[in-house]
Amino acid sequence: MSAHRHLPFARRPHHAPVAPDALASMLESPGFGRIFTDHMVTISWSERQGWYDAQLRAREPLTLDPAAAVLHYAQEIFEGLKAYRLTSGGVALFRPEQNARRFQASATRLAMPLLPEPTFLEAIDELVQIDAHWIPPGDGSLYLRPFMFASEPFLGVRPANEYLFVVIASAVGAYFKGGSKAVRVWLSQDYTRAAPGGTGAIKCGGNYAASLVAQAEASKHGCDQVVFLDAVEHRWVEELGGMNIFFVFEDGSLLTPPLGGTILPGITRDSLITLARREGLTVREERYSFEQWRSDAKSGKLREAFACGTAAVVSAIGEVKTTDGHFTIGDGHGGPVTDRLKSKLIGIQRGEVADQDGWVRKVL
Numbered sequence: 001m002s003a004h005r006h007l008p009f010a011r012r013p014h015h016a017p018v019a020p021d022a023l024a025s026m027l028e029s030p031g032f033g034r035i036f037t038d039h040m041v042t043i044s045w046s047e048r049q050g051w052y053d054a055q056l057r058a059r060e061p062l063t064l065d066p067a068a069a070v071l072h073y074a075q076e077i078f079e080g081l082k083a084y085r086l087t088s089g090g091v092a093l094f095r096p097e098q099n100a101r102r103f104q105a106s107a108t109r110l111a112m113p114l115l116p117e118p119t120f121l122e123a124i125d126e127l128v129q130i131d132a133h134w135i136p137p138g139d140g141s142l143y144l145r146p147f148m149f150a151s152e153p154f155l156g157v158r159p160a161n162e163y164l165f166v167v168i169a170s171a172v173g174a175y176f177k178g179g180s181k182a183v184r185v186w187l188s189q190d191y192t193r194a195a196p197g198g199t200g201a202i203k204c205g206g207n208y209a210a211s212l213v214a215q216a217e218a219s220k221h222g223c224d225q226v227v228f229l230d231a232v233e234h235r236w237v238e239e240l241g242g243m244n245i246f247f248v249f250e251d252g253s254l255l256t257p258p259l260g261g262t263i264l265p266g267i268t269r270d271s272l273i274t275l276a277r278r279e280g281l282t283v284r285e286e287r288y289s290f291e292q293w294r295s296d297a298k299s300g301k302l303r304e305a306f307a308c309g310t311a312a313v314v315s316a317i318g319e320v321k322t323t324d325g326h327f328t329i330g331d332g333h334g335g336p337v338t339d340r341l342k343s344k345l346i347g348i349q350r351g352e353v354a355d356q357d358g359w360v361r362k363v364l
């Protein structure tokens with residue numbers, strides 16, 4: 001590993017940040033991804049200079065050449081993590097180094113430069129420290145969106161030689177409109193999300209672009225999220241459009257699809273596996289077919305299912321719809337294992353439950 005050269009951050013705070021009373025009303029019911037803070041971080045990269053010009057600055061539109069490679073060939077990656085207000089009053093991030101590492105994995109897959117982990121973490125810390133007052137009261141948080149794209153104006157198809165790394169922050173509440181009600185999911189039969197050898201295991205914008213038509217179909221059928229099956233046999237449950245999935249059986253065991261290169265290695269997924277095993281529960285990372293899911297739900301062998309991710313946290317799945325019918329999981333309202341794991345995770349994130357694994361990084 002080459003030694004990390006510390007990049008100085010130029011700090012140019014906003015001249016006219018949102019005033020406290022206007023901010024308070026914006027934070028009353030923030031929803032998800034609509035309300036953005038006063039600042040952003042930008043860092044440039046060029047083949048000649050490497051990473052340079054790190055700035056903490058007022059959030060404003062970016063200027064892009066219309067030939068910027070990202071607009072043509074979608075060379076773009078991103079991350080998602082949250083800053084939480086601790087019950088004790090501080091502010092903390094949850095396993096941000098995992099996001100830094102996944103960002104590097106995403107960069108590698110899309111032939112982009114690697115942002116050093118300390119620089120990624122410093123960028124996040126800088127933004128959270130200046131905009132922490134945007135964390136909504138109650139159970140809201142600050143959703144951080146680091147991303148990087150090819151800014152070089154060039155239409156030839158090859159990895160670009162100029163990039164911009166940006167971090168923005170959004171004040172958020174629950175991802176799903178219904179709050180903590182169980183969600184309804186739609187099985188996508190016509191579309192798949194990721195194929196072996198593709199980009200399913202990383203976070204690139206293109207994966208989400210490809211999922212939108214299926215997500216729109218889900219919405220049309222009154223569902224909150226889409227479930228994708230594997231691209232080869234169209235049989236094995238992989239994940240949702242923006243979340244991993246877990247199943248809970250009558251014997252108390254859990255199952256989640258294995259990481260095989262086509263699903264995103266979720267940090268929430270990994271954390272829940274650790275927490276569940278520590279409780280003494282059996283967690284299998286095994287393939288699960290849609291047919292088996294339906295038959296286990298109908299027989300009662302399957303008791304609960306839930307979606308998990310940074311945005312969604314832990315959300316019970318109550319009902320599954322397909323083109324030829326629907327079925328309910330348990331009583332359709334989640335269940336005790338989902339609730340318990342969710343409380344434990346949130347408790348750790350808020351500093352209310354002991355952090356045995358060193359997952360919580362205090363930034364204020």
Ligand code: PLP
Pocket residue numbers: 080239240241242243244264265266267268269308309310311
């Ligand atoms: N799967 C997909 C496709 C996602 O977009 C996300 C969200 O980031 C996840 C799973 C969950 O990942 P994490 O728990 O790291 O947020």
Ligand code: COI
Pocket residue numbers: 079080081241242243309310311312
């Ligand atoms: C996240 O949970 O961070 C995601 O990227 C998922 C998306 C649905 C917002």
